[in-house]
Amino acid sequence: MEAELEIEELERDIRTLRKNLKEKVQQLKTLKSHFQKNCINKLNNNEIARYSRQIILSEIGVHGQLKLKKASVLVVGAGGLGCPSSLYLAGAGIGRIGILDYDEVELTNLHRQLLHTESTVGLRKVESAKSFLAELNSQIELITHHTQITSDNALTIIEQYDIVVDATDNVATRYLLNDACVMLKKPLVSGSALQLEGQLTVYNYKNSPCYRCLFPTPPPPETVTNCGDGGVLGAVTGVIGALQALETIKIILGNEGVLVGRLLLFDGQQSTFKNLKLRAKKLNCVVCSENPSLTKLIDYEQFCSMKATDKDSNLKLLSENERITVEQYKQLLDNGNQHVLIDVRGTNQFEMCQLPASINIPIDDILENRRMEELLAKVSPDATQLPTFVICRRGNDSQLAVQHLTPIFKERGLNPPKDISGGLHAWTHNIDKCFPIY
Ligand SMILES: [Zn+2]
Structure with a gap:
């Protein structure tokens, strides 16, 4: 009889505690959202000091710095382009940066992928990059996606960000990111570097053509060279990655001069930059025209007859x-x-x-x-x-x-x-x- 009473009492206590916990969780939620709202609309002392050298620029100001703080950018690839671009984005105070990569750090990466170090060889690239960026700037949110971007996850991941930086090195992923960004109406800052040359442009922004408008069909697989076969100089990927960060920042600020409808060509041997005017948006583009025939992501490896990784692919040409x-x-x-x-x-x-x-x-x-x-x-x-x-x-x-x-x-x-x-x-x-x- 006594034991029964005791059980009843304990059960009552648990019910009360549960009720209290629920109330506290709700209070915490409200407080957090108040805090975030207040925080997001002003700069704290650390931020004022940290970003002062760019805030005093007429192109940025406090208003611009707050835009950067509220912005979110997904960097796809934590390699030769992803390292410098995410480094400058983190330094500039982009509020939320996502880093996506499926790979681990290798010794052959270190000459150009400068967020990774000898002590992080073998670790996931996203974790290696995150720990470097977190030491640089504790005021921003860093999110890691240790995965390969695919037709199954692309829309769900990209949806969470304002802008996408394409820092990958393979054709299939370029088409995938392009199509996903068109479908979600997100600007795509696309860069590439090989040997001593680099390229840069911005797709899906202010009526610019998309990647498919320019390249409706993929190139034959045997004509594509990657860094493993062709080689690349770290300083060249550094230039293009830094420029990707710059274009991203300009888009967030809503400033003029974004590389829209133009392709920037960098020749590291001659130290020259060239601007090529790109052809206009294709009126019958399968994905970005008014009546697109492609409204769902497809199998991009099959479409390109190439692997969607930056790893060396194995051709099979012989019996x-x-x-x-x-x-x-x-x-x-x-x-x-x-x-x-x-x-x-x-x-x-x-x-x-x-x-x-x-x-x-x-x-x-x-x-x-x-x-x-x-x-x-x-x-x-x-x-x-x-x-x-x-x-x-x-x-x-x-x-x-x-x-x-x-x-x-x-x-x-x-x-x-x-x-x-x-x-x-x-x-x-x-x-x-x-x-x-x-
Ligand atoms: Zn198009």
Whole structure:
């Protein structure tokens, strides 16, 4: 009987506590929203001091600084462009910055992706970037999206921001971001950098053309080069990333001079900037015209026949009997079989590391039929022929080379060369862990 009473009493207590908790949660909510409203409409002392050097600009002022504070920007890609652009956006006091990336930090990133450091190699890029930016500016909100942007999540994520910075490096994602930004009516600040050159423009802003207006169809996959294959200088991505931040800030402020309907070309070798006038919005553009035929996001990897990642993609141009594995090639080396190995990487890459006795003839020379007699003389020094193999960094260019050389060899009555599948990356992974990887 006594125990029953005790239980009843305890249950009553819990009910009261629950009621109190509910009231407190509601109070907290109201307080928070009051606080945020007051906060968002004025600058605190830290902010006044921190941003004073830009607030005194006639183009910004307190009014402009508050606009930056209330703004939200999504930076897609925490790499060569995403690092400098988010750095300047965070420094300038953009109130909410989202950083989206699916990747982890690698040593090959550090020469240009300066938010990442030796101590963050192996960590998620979004976390590495966030910790750097949070140390720079504690007054802003930083949100991380550790994911690949896809047709399934793009609209939900982009919806939460005012402006999108495209800091990615692949065609499929460019189309995806373009279409999603058109559908959600968000400006898209698009940049790219490769080797010593960079480009920049703003899509979907003040009646500017969209990416599809300019490029209705994707380029053939084999014509697209990424930083892993083509190389890039960090200072060049730094220039373009900083300019992306600048355009974003101008859009938020509502200032004039935004790169609309123009493409800015930067030549880092000559230190020149060029402005190209872009053609006007396409009246029958499938996505941004008045009557678009494309109203839902599609499968962009299929549309572009390319992976939607900045990772090196694996082409498959040859049949199995036109290729050998690194294990088979190792066997052939161990047996001391005489052969010719052609390495089709660029000269600088060849100088970094190479397999013994390989001959360097870069892919461009092969495709342009330069040094062909020299090559054929190696392959067939007398009436006989040596088996010939082609290798490159990842096994893509070597396939192109084999494809190009096969009819030439056949014409001369020679057996066509074979591709070493997966290239030097496969060699490091499967045969010799000490062989440098890059
Ligand atoms: Zn369009």
